[in-house]
Amino acid sequence: MEVLRAMRRKAGTYVVLGPFVIVLAFPFYWALTTAFKKDRDLYNAQSNPYVYNDGSGHAHWDFWNYMTFHHVSFLFKHTEYPTWLENTVIVGVAVVAITLVLALPAGYALARLSGRWGQSAGVGIFVVYLVPPTLLFLPLSRLVAELGLRDSLWSLILVYPSFTVPFATWLLMGFFKTIPQELEDAALVDGCSRLRALRRIVFPVSLPGILTVVIFAFSLCVNEFIYAFTFTSSTGERTLSAGVPNELIRGDVFFWQSLMAAVLIPSIPLALLYNAFLDRFIKGFTGGAFR
Amino acid sequence: MAVAAGGLAERRPRRRHLLEDRRVLAPLLIAPAVVFVVVVVGVPLIWAIYLSLTDATGGSLSGKFVGFQNFTDAWHDQNFRNALENTLIITFASQAIVVVGAAIVSHYLVRDFRGKWLVRLLVILPWAAPVALVTIAWLWIFDSLLSVLSWTLGKMHLLGPVCGAFGIHGCSAANPPPWLGHPKLAMFSIIVVHAWRILPFAVIIFIAGRASIPTEVDDAARIDGASALKKLWYVDLPLQLPIALVAVLFGIVFTAADFAVVWVLTRGGPFNSTQVLTTWSESIGVESTRVGAGAAISLYLFPLLLAVTVLMLFFARRAQVT
Numbered sequence: 001m002e003v004l005r006a007m008r009r010k011a012g013t014y015v016v017l018g019p020f021v022i023v024l025a026f027p028f029y030w031a032l033t034t035a036f037k038k039d040r041d042l043y044n045a046q047s048n049p050y051v052y053n054d055g056s057g058h059a060h061w062d063f064w065n066y067m068t069f070h071h072v073s074f075l076f077k078h079t080e081y082p083t084w085l086e087n088t089v090i091v092g093v094a095v096v097a098i099t100l101v102l103a104l105p106a107g108y109a110l111a112r113l114s115g116r117w118g119q120s121a122g123v124g125i126f127v128v129y130l131v132p133p134t135l136l137f138l139p140l141s142r143l144v145a146e147l148g149l150r151d152s153l154w155s156l157i158l159v160y161p162s163f164t165v166p167f168a169t170w171l172l173m174g175f176f177k178t179i180p181q182e183l184e185d186a187a188l189v190d191g192c193s194r195l196r197a198l199r200r201i202v203f204p205v206s207l208p209g210i211l212t213v214v215i216f217a218f219s220l221c222v223n224e225f226i227y228a229f230t231f232t233s234s235t236g237e238r239t240l241s242a243g244v245p246n247e248l249i250r251g252d253v254f255f256w257q258s259l260m261a262a263v264l265i266p267s268i269p270l271a272l273l274y275n276a277f278l279d280r281f282i283k284g285f286t287g288g289a290f291r
Numbered sequence: 292m293a294v295a296a297g298g299l300a301e302r303r304p305r306r307r308h309l310l311e312d313r314r315v316l317a318p319l320l321i322a323p324a325v326v327f328v329v330v331v332v333g334v335p336l337i338w339a340i341y342l343s344l345t346d347a348t349g350g351s352l353s354g355k356f357v358g359f360q361n362f363t364d365a366w367h368d369q370n371f372r373n374a375l376e377n378t379l380i381i382t383f384a385s386q387a388i389v390v391v392g393a394a395i396v397s398h399y400l401v402r403d404f405r406g407k408w409l410v411r412l413l414v415i416l417p418w419a420a421p422v423a424l425v426t427i428a429w430l431w432i433f434d435s436l437l438s439v440l441s442w443t444l445g446k447m448h449l450l451g452p453v454c455g456a457f458g459i460h461g462c463s464a465a466n467p468p469p470w471l472g473h474p475k476l477a478m479f480s481i482i483v484v485h486a487w488r489i490l491p492f493a494v495i496i497f498i499a500g501r502a503s504i505p506t507e508v509d510d511a512a513r514i515d516g517a518s519a520l521k522k523l524w525y526v527d528l529p530l531q532l533p534i535a536l537v538a539v540l541f542g543i544v545f546t547a548a549d550f551a552v553v554w555v556l557t558r559g560g561p562f563n564s565t566q567v568l569t570t571w572s573e574s575i576g577v578e579s580t581r582v583g584a585g586a587a588i589s590l591y592l593f594p595l596l597l598a599v600t601v602l603m604l605f606f607a608r609r610a611q612v613t
Contacts, residue, residue, distance in 0.1 A: 013399045017410060020396050024487065025413040027428040028420075030439055034431065042437070049439045102327055105320035113317035121321060123604060128332050130600050132548030134569040135593065138576045138586050139338035140331075162331035165324055194316060225423040225551040226569075230577060241423045245555050249427070256431055263428050267420035274419040275412045282499040286534070 028267065031260035036067035042256060071257030080235050081262055084243035088266070091153055091239055092221040095160040099168045099217050100210070102161065107172025108198060112181070122173055129166040133226050136162070141230045155231040156239065160224060164217040171216070174284035175209030176202065212280040215273050222266060240266055343587035349580025361587035370563050374571040375591060377478065381567060382547045385485035389542050390535070392486070393493035400494065401501055418491035426555040429484050433470035433556070441467035474564035477557050481565060484552050489542045496541070500534030501527075533606040540603040547595055568592050 033050065034042065040055050041047065047057035052066035060066050075081045110122045140159055141150075149155040179202060187197040203210070228242035235247055244262045248255065274281075343361055347354030365371040396414065400407075417425060432440055444450045445464035454462035457475045462468050471477045508530065512522045550569040553559060559566035559574065566574070568591055576585015 009402075010404060013402055013404050016395060017399050020392065021410055021413045024417055024491065027425060027432060027487075028416055030432060031428045045437060045442075049437070049442055102324040106324035109317045109320035113313045113320070118317065118321075121325070125324075125328070127600055127604075128328055130544050130596060130603075131332055131336060132544065132592070132596070134548045134550050134572070135339060135589050135596075136332065136335040138572070138582055138589065139335040139342060141577070142582070143335065143338075159331060161327065165328055166332075169324055219419065223421045223423075225421075225554075226573075229423075229550075229554075230573070241421050241551075245423050245427060245551075254431075254434075259427055260431065263420070263424040267416070267425065270421075271412060271416045271419035274415050275408070278411070278415065278495065282495060282502075286496075286499045 028264065031263050035072060035257050035261040035264060036069065037257055038066070038068050038070075041066065071255065072261045074255070075258040075261050079248060079258070080238070080243060081248075083236055084238050084240045085265075087153055087237065087243075088222055088239040088241075091156045091160065092218045094157045095164055095221050096214050096217050098157070098161045099164040100214070102165050103168035103172055103213070104203070104210070106165075107169045108176050108202065110169065111173045111176035112184075122170070125166045125169050129163065129170065133163065133224070137226050137230050140227070144231050150231065151233050151237050153232075153237055153239075156221075156224075156228060159227050159231070160221050163224075164220055167220060168213045168217050171213050171281070171284035172206075172209065174286070175206050175212075175280075178209075178283065179205055208280055209284055212277045212284060215277050216281060219270050219274070222270065339586045339590060342583050343590050345583045347583040347586075349577075349582060354583055357583070361584045362591075364584065365588050365591070370566060371571060371588060371591075373563065374559075374566040374568050374588070377565060378547055378567040378569075378592075380478065381482055381485060382543055384482045385489065385546055386539055386542045388482070388486040389489045389493045390539055392490050393497045393538065394535075396490070396494045397497035397501060401498055414494060415491045417488045418495075422488060422549070423551040423555060425488065426484060426552050429480070429487075430471075430556055433480050435469050435472060436467065438467055438470060440470065471557050472561055474561060477561065477565045481553055481556055484556065485546050485549070488552075489545060492545075493538045493542055496538035497531070497535055500531045500538075504530045536606045537603055540599045540606070543599050544596060547592060 033052075037052065041053045044053065044057050047053040048059050051059045051061075052063040053059050054066060106125075110118050110125075144150055144155040144159070147155075147158075149158065183201060183205065184194075184197050187201050188194065192200070222240060225241045228239045229246065232238055232242060235243070238247060240262075244259070248259055248262060342354070344356060344358060345354035346357050346360075400411065400414065404410075432438060441450065441464070444453055445467070450462045450464065450468070454460065454468050457468075457473065457479070459468055459473060459476070468476060470480050504527070508526060509522075512526045517526065548569060550573065553565060553567050553570050554573075557565045559570045563571075568588060572585045572589035574585075575581050575588055579585075
């Protein structure tokens with residue numbers, strides 16, 4: 001009886017989760033299938049779109065004989081996609097560096113050094129994270145123009161920390177709170193200065209947490225759309241987020257295969273990283289306040 | 292211990308001594324972040340409020356003070372009313388789907404089962420992928436001629452009923468529904484995409500909330516002979532409610548303030564029928580270069596965000612207590 005109940009429970013898990021997983025992952029499956037399709041297969045409305053078909057619309061299971069890498073290589077050879085990838089990485093790395101410089105000390109101080117007012121400061125930073133870019137992009141785009149940074153990656157490097165710093169400070173505060181105070185106290189007793197203890201003990205111990213912040217802050221930069229869309233306009237200064245929807249979609253002509261490849265290439269590595277660091281993210285995100 | 296540390300520091304230079312003091316060190320470490328955030332968030336926010344009270348146009352950072360003219364003008368504009376209404380509909384409809392979905396998925400995803408790693412990866416995919424890009428995948432799913440959705444519904448003989456539900460007649464495989472070209476269908480499509488992309492985040496936070504319930508509570512409920520349903524209602528839900536609400540409030544902010552989904556899917560069309568506050572503000576503030584009017588439109592989001600923030604802080608505090 002027990003075994004039967006356990007089996008039913010297991011089956012229930014799959015039956016309920018199945019439809020959700022299908023819906024959530026479907027656009028990615030669809031993008032993957034599309035990216036390698038030949039034109040005559042893709043634009044044949046009669047054939048089964050889920051699989052690969054031959055010229056006359058007959059499905060084949062040996063899909064590797066009916067797919068093409070033509071559109072993926074087109075993306076890299078005949079569009080600015082590689083430039084956008086590069087720009088995205090440049091902006092991401094620069095922003096993450098700025099973010100760590102500002103958020104590491106702040107996160108630590110909020111977790112450890114400050115008393116009551118530190119609590120409110122932490123909450124304040126959390127609130128700032130909730131001020132959306134859509135409220136700020138008009139004045140910021142004017143500001144960027146005044147500084148002569150219009151249509152330059154520097155505009156994004158300057159502005160992106162406005163949301164990564166509050167986010168990172170919040171997460172780091174959560175991580176530092178989970179590190180036992182005794183660890184530092186021991187170092188302080190041994191005559192270590194507080195800043196030295198911070199550098200030599202606290203930061204190394206919280207490396208997994210810091211790495212989590214690096215990944216999620218980087219992904220926030222890749223994700224950002226409205227600043228990238230309004231601050232940059234020339235093709236060479238676009239990031240992925242702004243470049244793909246603005247430059248690869250022209251009028252009513254869609255290069256669906258290349259577009260889908262462009263969507264998948266940044267998404268899959270990010271998802272794998274998210275999955276790997278998810279538990280740590282939850283710990284930091286909820287550790288800041290909800291403990 | 293503090294005495295020991297202080298004693299050692301006394302022999303060091305005075306500057307060093309000062310750095311050991313919490314009251315000096317804490318503000319010193321926090322200040323750079325706070326100053327930066329005030330400059331790049333606080334100043335623009337105040338500036339946006341100032342601009343909304345002027346007749347500033349493109350290319351200038353200021354304009355003539357016009358009071359609340361921009362706000363009242365917007366209020367009497369049918370397009371704005373429509374955008375405001377759409378923002379509320381899209382936000383609340385998508386979050387309603389998210390709450391129900393996240394409650395179900397998180398309930399099952401906390402269990403241990405074969406292939407959990409893969410299931411979790413697939414569930415968080417929409418959250419990890421850049422919004423502006425994955426929305427293009429949806430643009431392709433909702434294509435007017437080669438929509439995979441239309442093809443599938445057609446094979447299941449469901450095209451007629453689905454179209455009928457939206458008041459569209461004569462749908463068939465040869466004449467697929469215009470998912471993004473019909474006002475009602477386009478709104479539906481936008482809601483689906485928002486629900487889809489927020490659901491993973493909500494699931495993750497729900498799971499975190501579940502994990503924060505001590506196992507002792509579970510055991511106690513079991514020993515007291517609580518049925519599964521009673522346990523859900525009297526134990527699990529009340530304990531999870533605060534953190535679940537935090538997830539929902541985040542979802543509301545992310546949806547109401549989003550620009551990419553509507554812009555990529557419909558650009559506010561057809562005929563401005565799917566404009567939301569963010570896209571309408573961009574359209575007026577950037578494309579029509581009426582910066583003051585655009586700022587006023589985007590600031591209509593502010594009361595909603597403020598209310599959400601206050602609620603969130605309230606529930607976050609509740610969560611902390613439990």
